[in-house]
Amino acid sequence: MLSYSPDSDSCLDAAPRVGDRVTGLRPPTDEALRRPALQVTLFDRHLREDVARLFQLMDRLGTSALAAPQAGLDLAIAAVSCHGVRVAVVNPVLYDVVAGVNISWETCLSAPGRWLVARATGVVVTGRDERGRRRHLAVDGLPARCLQHAVDHVRGRLPVDRAITSSRPPSKSS
Ligand SMILES: [Zn+2]
Secondary structure (H helix, E strand, O other): OEEEEEEEEOOOOOOOOOOHHHHOOOOOOOHHHHOOOEOOOOOOHHHHHHHHHHHHHHHHHOOOEEEHHHHOOOEOEEEEEEOOEEEEEEEEEEEEEEEEEEEEEEEEOOEEEEEEEEEEEEEEEEEEOOOOOEEEEEEEOHHHHHHHHHHHHHOOOOHHHOEEEEEOOOOOOO
16 A cells, blocks of 8 residues: 655654754764664663663654764664654664555755655564663554664665655755
């Protein structure tokens, strides 16, 4: 099943409300955003602090999806806070659930503009939590889209890699 909802903005990682220098985010031009993140092998206090920092950053920026590489941390951590799903998955492995495809607009903290992207409507993700415990969860709807977006960042992929089309923001006059 294919649903098409070009008018519904998924409000993924929405534009930061503060300047890049104080967001703690890598600028969109940073080549590190294009590298696959490193697998986490040490589940210690520092990792738990990193995950807590990711959620703080998401809350501060009002974003629904964030991956550690976007926040300057080259580790495989994908975080989602969306429609009651608030989860960080360490070393995520994503499986598409063959439930259908949804095409919708996405925005991204690491890529200016809007991107029309087709995503599976439901996914299963496995990995670990910040304490090293196994995670296995199935999500659908917008949280599934957010999770796919965040896991893409862990793999060094951006919405432009998947976009059917895009719209750029108007250029600033100053
Ligand atoms: Zn993004």
